[in-house]
Every structure is written in structure tokens, then in C-alpha cells.
Amino acid sequence: MSAPTARHPEPAGALDRSTEELYDIANQLRIDSVEATTAAGSGHPTSCASMAEIMAVLFFRIMRYDPSAPRATENDVFVLSKGHAAPILYAAWAEADAFPREHLLTLRQLDSDLEGHPTPHLPFVDVATGSLGQGLSAGIGIAIDARLGGVDRRTYVLMGDGESAEGSVWEAAELAPRLRLGSLCATIDVNRLGQSQPTMLEWEMDVYRRRWEAFGWQALVVEGHDVAALIDAYETAARTEERPTVVLAKTVKGKGLLGVEGKENEHGKPLPPADAARAVAALRAKLHGAHGPWKPAPPTAATRSSAAQPRSWPAPSYAPGGKPVAPRRAFGEALAAVAASDERIVVVDGDVENSTYTELFQEASPGRFIEGYIAEQNMVGMAMGLAARGRVPFVATFGAFFSRAYDFVRMACIGHNSIKLAGTHVGVSIGQDGPSQMALEDLALMCAPPDMTVLYPADATSTWRATELASSQPGPFYLRLGRPEAPILYDANERFEIGRCKVLRQHDDDRVLVVAAGVTLFEALSAHDTLARNGIHIRVIDMFSVQPVDAEALVTAARACGGLVLTVEDHYGHGGIGDTVLGALAGTDVVVRKLAVREIPHSGKPAELLDHYGISARSIIEAARAMLEEHGR
């Protein structure tokens, strides 16, 4: 397929002063992008150049914000979904005087906050981007926050054309109109070229338009290097209250950069220094004169008061010996109990609220419940945006289905967004629905990012407290919540801490330490009783906090049990509780044996499956006896 010729005209005829200035700003942003990437020796100048007029118009004509207070609630928000165009984002904020322009030349250095792709280390970045197709979901979250807070603020998301092939974009696209988010405005920089070749739709602007309209958006096709056309489109968007707008901007990759404009195979390549100098000189020659410092329009007054939050959580009403309660249900009950008093909490579910019990929160606070439908990536992406704005977003679905959204989880961790994930239906103990519905890799996934806190409560009381911890502590959390009903282990006043386990059974003569969590904890307690009747004492620990792990308590308990440890988990053998315990004990000579699910499981009844896959009380008893025998104890 031969490349269509670029049809974008240079602006012709006399321009008014303000339009001239916007073209100058656009070219200045190009200059900055070229210089920064050439200095770094890597980066994406051509991806910046195609969106220079869009950035100039948004940042210096359309958006209302205070660059000296980039996190202010009332500022309009800009999300750069095509994170590889970071240099022009940084250049725009430098142009707005948020920091000195010279700093741009530290791009991509180890000690600079101007990373290769944007992260919230920077005060004007809400969410880390760079894995494509995530910005629109975050933008929805940011727009929802504004609506909940009654803040008159608009949210702008800039996407690349290549990234609009990501399914996550269409998950966001289908939900935003349903939520009537008129304050949300997306732009697609349709520069026709991907990394390795032309994009799927190249410049088929009409196809883009039909798709977005079919998904319920106001879709405006514009020449993306025409400042007046862009202004007109964004003003039209701002007048449209009932639905979001997407501006489909036809642009040229590398626009204005000598030698690379519109060319293939120029993605992600800085200009060599001599070429850069020539390109910059040509851009400088186009400037109409000195401009700026340009002041963006100030934001409207904030109308939002801080979201109310409780000083302390209510205590749960569960009592040992009482009616068994599924952890997933206790989670829903806990959220419902604080729904009225904690306005920060927003709950997102994916059409399983009658399984995760977030329907209890939905009943208590329908305005802060978001139905995400069966679209997990967008659910987590919305939570990223909500968290960036100070909300406490709980996202609930089956634990297995967070695997669908794992790239978003990964990026939320890179961005230190305080998302709170609750995965129910974990392990073989869900039973007959079979392996597609069983979370058996979730601990491997969720413990991998270093800053993720992972709690795995076994009963209703500890689930209630885990939910409280997740809501009150910063950072990303994953709560692993079992499906089956579980006896109540803990009194309502029991205190739970992140990074602390619970020793539930101990004896002076303990010979094996069993570390369990969730459904296997009850198997361990049952094994304890059986073995005790036979004169064999085992110590039983409820891990509760999988990450961070209570290494000190594990080492102490392991030593007290003569250095023999048995872990048992309703999870695959890799990356779960066993590996975490091994890691905690790695510096010692303690011997650890892991009981875990070792093959792809089958449909069956829960108790049957626990036994079949070797994580039942019977398996624990056999393994403990075998360890004692092997080690001559």
C-alpha cells in the first residue's frame, strides 16, 4: 500500500495574533521535543510532532488550570494516553512555566523526574502511561470524581491512533456515553503510522467517526494541524453536556520535522545531533516572533468540599461460634456499613455484584457504585483515575478475571495509584464451575509489583478488617476473598495489621509449623486437631498478610517448631504463599514443604477438589507425618 500524501496545509494568509501565537507555541513544543530526545539519545520526536498543534490549543487556549498548582481539584485535567509522547507533555508544562525549560534536557536520565514515559512522580501526571490504551479509562475515573464532587472541571485524554486498536479503548468507549460524561473529551492523534508500519485504519477518518458514533460519542473529524479547526472542535465539545466528545484529528507523523515528516520507520528514533540542529533551525525560522510567557486560562472556582471520611470504622458483628459467613459476603457487608460515612469510597463491579456482594454497597450508596459490566480493564483503569483524585476505589470481580486487567494493575503500581482490588472465587474451593472461574495464579500476579499489599483473610472478621485496612492505608491493595462460607475465627476486637500474621495454635511441643490462609486455614486447624489427638503437635499460622510477609514471626515460629515448615494454599505452586514463606525464610536453614495445586484442576465439589489436589486436612496430616519421619523427629 503506498502512503497517501500529506494533505495538511500550512496555515495560509494573515493570522490573528492569538492564532499566530498558538502556531508558534506548537513549533516551540516541537523544538523542545527534538532537543530533549536528541540529548537523551532515545525517545519519540515524530510522535510528539504530530500532536503539537493539539497540545498548543489545549494547553494555551482551551484548558483552564493553574500551572503553579497542577494538582488543584478545579484544574482541567489532561491525560496523555500515548505516553511515548512524553517529551511534548513535559514541554507543554515547561511552556506553561510549571518548571524551567532547561530541565527538559534531563529527559530519561536516572536522576530526572522526566522519565521516558510519564509517571505521577510529576505533579501534573495522574496516572502512569506508556502501556497503550489505558488513558481513556483513567479519564473516565477522573471525570466521575469531578461529578461526584460537584467540580466544574473538564477532562482531556489524548490517544494515539495505533493504540485505539486496544480493546480496552472500546471498553472505555462503550461506558463513557452511558455515564453521560459530557465533561470528558478524547482526542485521537491520527498520524497514520504505527511503530513498524501504517496503522490498521491509516487515515480512514470516516471509519473512525462511524465507530465512535456507534459507541455513542459526539465524533468531530478535524485537520489536526489547523489551530482554528481544533479550537472550534474543542469549543463544540465544551458545549455538549449530555455525552462525551472525541476529536478525531488527522495529522502527520513527524509534522514539521525536516527529513522525517510523514515517513515510515521513524518511530521512536531521536534525530541525530546534526539533523536535529537543522530541524530546529527550520522550526525557529517559522516562528512569527517572541511570544509568552503565555498564561493559561485560570480554573473556575472549586465547588468541592473534601469527601467525608470516618474517624474509625464500625466493628464487625461476627462472633466466633456464630453462623459461618463467606469472606466475600463480609467484604460487601463491610463496604455497606461505611458507605454513608465514607464518601471517598467508590465501588466498581463487573456484573458480578451478586457474587462479590458489592450489591450491598450498591443498595447503600447507589451514587457511588459504578456498574462496569464485563470489561475488567476499564474497571481497573477507572479506579486508577479515581484514586489519582483522592477517591478510594474498590474494584471487585472474580479473582481469575483480574488477570484480564493485569496490565492496568501493573501500570497502577508504577503510578502508585491507590486502587483496592477484591478478588473473590479463588482457588479450587469454588467447585463445580471449573478452572476457568478459579483464581489460581492471582497471588503470583498480585505479589509481583513490589508496592502491592496483598491480604488474604480467612474469616468474616478478618475480611472486615482487611477491607478497613485497604480503605484507610495508601497504595494498591489486593484482597483475596474466598467463595465458601467460613466459620468465624476472630473476635470483633481482634486487631489486624499489614505485615502481621496470627498464630492460632501453639504448644510447647510443636514439631511442624503449618502456614495457611483462607480456606486451607480451616483444613490446617482440622489437621491440627486430628494430629493432637495422636500426640503430634503442630503450630498453625494464619498468614493474613501475604505481602508484606511477617518474616520475623515466621522465622521465630519455624525455629520453635524445630525448623520444619509446611505451607498449604488453594493456589498453584508458583508465586503463592509457599514461595512467599520460602522467601521469608531464605536466609535460614529451615526446611519448607509446599502443598499447592500442581495441575490444571477439574470441575467437582469443593471438598472433593481440596482433597483431590492435595490441600485438604488429610494431605496436611500426611505431609506433616512424612516430614517428621524424613527428618527423624
Place this chain on the structure above:
Amino acid sequence: MSAPTARHPEPAGALDRSTEELYDIANQLRIDSVEATTAAGSGHPTSCASMAEIMAVLFFRIMRYDPSAPRATENDVFVLSKGHAAPILYAAWAEADAFPREHLLTLRQLDSDLEGHPTPHLPFVDVATGSLGQGLSAGIGIAIDARLGGVDRRTYVLMGDGESAEGSVWEAAELAPRLRLGSLCATIDVNRLGQSQPTMLEWEMDVYRRRWEAFGWQALVVEGHDVAALIDAYETAARTEERPTVVLAKTVKGKGLLGVEGKENEHGKPLPPADAARAVAALRAKLHGAHGPWKPAPPTAATRSSAAQPRSWPAPSYAPGGKPVAPRRAFGEALAAVAASDERIVVVDGDVENSTYTELFQEASPGRFIEGYIAEQNMVGMAMGLAARGRVPFVATFGAFFSRAYDFVRMACIGHNSIKLAGTHVGVSIGQDGPSQMALEDLALMCAPPDMTVLYPADATSTWRATELASSQPGPFYLRLGRPEAPILYDANERFEIGRCKVLRQHDDDRVLVVAAGVTLFEALSAHDTLARNGIHIRVIDMFSVQPVDAEALVTAARACGGLVLTVEDHYGHGGIGDTVLGALAGTDVVVRKLAVREIPHSGKPAELLDHYGISARSIIEAARAMLEEHGR
């Protein structure tokens, strides 16, 4: 929102014999679905009932297949994307006489192959489904295989309406028309009700139509309980060669089931025995008479010859001391070298073929290269379908972006589909692009499924051989391929095996065992040389096969080094090489220390980052010295 009333008429007036039979088959499938789920005590009868006429028409009027040879190449293929409707899939195959109807009553039992959601344990199932939104991608893979093999076969994919909210569906939707897959026919069972509430679009059939048309499909809206309308739609689809067709079937959830038809809150609930008996009696009363055994139409003759494959692979041409080659490049070179001789191989890339070097295969065999654009879920989904049909699909992208497709990877493992994933740009050693582009969790993810083989070659020779192993051995594979150029370590004749590591440095006086792989292996070799010059000997192992792990060799080497082991990896601390080594040594008293990336990393130069995050030669030297001191060696 009040529920619209069901507008689907019962067929009125006289029916011809064949139409009568199809209605009878539909009701028989309903009866079977009710009886099986009631016997199991769980399952989704209402989700089956809405699609009964669709199944009857497809299986007994439209599709051409031999039920006694369900895997035959020339059969039309059916993929049940809404896997929770498994009972009616099983019922249809029983109706076609693939197995005795009585077997249906073993649904969801531990010793039955009729699991809660379909898996390829069954000969008529290509891919495991049950995590929603995956079937269409698999269907594309199956249709591509037919085209490559010149087989006159059609592929039918049945989806639920709720699942069409998944972004992955739109990834598949955008690609199939581009590939002009006229042999692909999707159906959406628009029964209006999700699990917890109505779907996003309920019965907005025109919105469905506009969306699919905007994505390039022939979209046919039909009354989904009208046999004649369904036949007409599928016949229209079969006459359309240039693009795929989606049949948008308006249906009623629970259709025909007494007491639950069209009702909310009846998802995933078997009828209680008494209700089931009444519902079955009512359905039986509708039957026009005894029918069958019904013979489906036979397939057309197969035109496909077996895809050629080489007896043995060519040897690589890399030699120790030669020019350094990046593992990712060696991967591309290996694929290109066998492109002509191994027709089974198909390569899928996501617009990064100039980074993964699959462009070399693309040049060598453009017909078996599939550009997946930036849509990783669909890429892996297509590979599942290709693998199910005997192809050897390699999917390549940055390792970080497989996290986007992890739910597909998980399902491919459940289905034992032999997908071959190659993740490049792993770890901090990619440098300045920053954490969004760095795979640092990929080993945690990929080692979790028990049957996944994970190879992590360090140089070009071992990469070539890893690619050969992946192509020649069954089952899912993940190849972890570094971005930087690497010296050649191995001679072209070196033999590599799954589950076997390589001892690269050893001495009678080794005092620490260092286990490394990929980029850190070169750091370990450097540390070895420095320490040796100071009279301290360390043994160095190239792990190569991360899963399965060479436990025997690790134990032997660890003991030979006095029980001190140091692991070093360009991966987060959780779920990677260190944990795998810990697992292999868990039964021993060997002391292991892990060096890994312990925080979210930053942009920077590769060597700088390796050192900054503690996985460079310097870190290895310090850690080895510290271990020796702590343990008084």
C-alpha cells in the same frame, strides 16, 4: 428501567417437517440442559435456553461435520464463547450421536469430561472457554488455519451479549474483516440479561448492528427463536465471501423454561428438581413427535495436505567470540531460517516486529505472518485457535505487554493449547524507556500455570535452540528474550534440553553457587572473574530452563558449593528465578539469597540500572562476599 416484554412469537401456522424437527431438537436441547444442571445442582440452564434454536439450526441444518470424527480437519467448527452454556453444547453433540445422551447427567462431576465450562478434554472442543470474550479470537485463528491449508470449512462462534462488552471482542472484531475472513460467522445471543442485571445494550439491536457494521462486518439482526429466520441468516452468511458475518439474534433468557423465562436473577441457577420436572414436562408437551436420530450434513472433502515440517532444524551460525547478538534478534533469525521448511509455524506480532525481529520471518514467509496490531488479547486468542488446529503459532511482543493478554494465556493453559509466546524487552536492562516497557513480572505470570514451559536463553545460540524446542515440543511455551546485544556463549553444537541448566564455571574450591539467566548471567560471569582474581571461586549456572527447573543439578551444585546459593535476576523479587530456585531447594537446608529488582524502577541507561537496582556484577560480588562472611566461610 422496566424490562421490555418478550416479543418473540411462538411459531404459528403449519410448519414443514424439517422446521418442526428443528423446533423439536431445540426443545430437546432445553430438556437436556435443564436435566443436566438440575442433576449437577449447579449450572446455567437459562443461558442455554435462549440459544436453543440457534444450536438446533447450526448443528442440524447449517454445519457440515462428521460427529464420529469431531476433530476432522474438514468439519465446520463451532466455538462456544459463552462457555457457561456448556450443557447445551454437550446436549447438541449428544443429539448428533457423538456420545450417549445418558452421559449428559454426569455434568460437573469430578470424573466426568463434561466440565462446568468446556475444555479440550472433549474431542469436539478446540479451546477452553468460560472466561468471556475469548471465543471470537480463537475462531479467527481457526479460520486462518483453514485458509492456510486450503480447507473448505466454516467457523461458527457463539457469544453472549454480556461478553460483547469485553474489549477483546472488539480487538477480534476489528481484525477479522481486515483479513477478509468470509468463512467466519459469529452469533450473539442477545438475551438481554447479564448475571446481576440487564446488559448494557439490552435489546438495542440497532446499536449492535451499527457497531458491528462500523467494524466492517456483515451484521444480520434476526429473531433468535425463529428457525426460518436463523436459517436464512446463516445461508446469507455462507454466501458472503469477502467479509465475516455476525448474526445478532434477539432472544429471551430462559426461553421456554416454565417460571423463569425472561426473568432477572435467574442466571446460573439450576431449577430445583420439582420445578425442573414441570419445565421438562411442558417442553415435552411441545414436541411434534419423535425425531431423529438426526444426521448432520457431511463435510466437504478435505483439500488439505499436512503442513510440511523439518526433520531437524538448521544449526545456528553463531560462534563464541563472534559478534554479540541480541537474543530477540536470534529469535527472529531462527524463525526466518525455518520459515520455508516448517509450514506449521505461523507468527503473530503486535506492531513491534521491528523490535522483536519477527520482521525477518515476515520477509521470509509473509503469508504466515499475521499483523495483530496493538491488540495483545486477540493475538494470543488467535494463537489458541491456530494451535488447536495443529499450527505452531509464535506470538511476539514486549514481555510487559503479554500482561495484557494474561487471561488468554491462562485459558490457553487450561486448554493445553500449544501457543508459543516470545516476550522481548525484559527487565530494567531495556533502559531509558522506563518501567511501563519493562517486563518485571513476566516470570511470575508465566510460571504460574503448571504446564507452561518457560525458557530464558542468555545468548543467540541458546535462543535459537529455545525457539527450536518451543516449535518441536507440544504445550504452551514462554521464551524470555533480552533486548541488549549479548556475547555468544555457546557453540552451535551445544545441546539444550527442557528442564536442564548449564554449569558454565566450576572449580574444586567453589564456595558460592550463583544462578543467573539472560542479562544477569553475563554479570555473574564478570563477578566470577573478579572474585577468582581474588582467590574466591564461585560456580555459575545458566538456568536456561526456568520451568521445569533442573532441581537435581541445582541441589548437586549447591551442595558442592557448601550450601550457599545466590540467585540474580532482572525481574522483581517475587515469582521469578529466585523463587524457582528456592522451590527446587525447598526440601534441603541450603541457604539461598535472592538478588532482584526490589522497587518500581526508573528510566536510565541499561548498565546504570542494573547497578542501581542491585543486580550487576558489583552487587553479586558484594553479596557473595557477605554470604561467605555471615556463614564464616
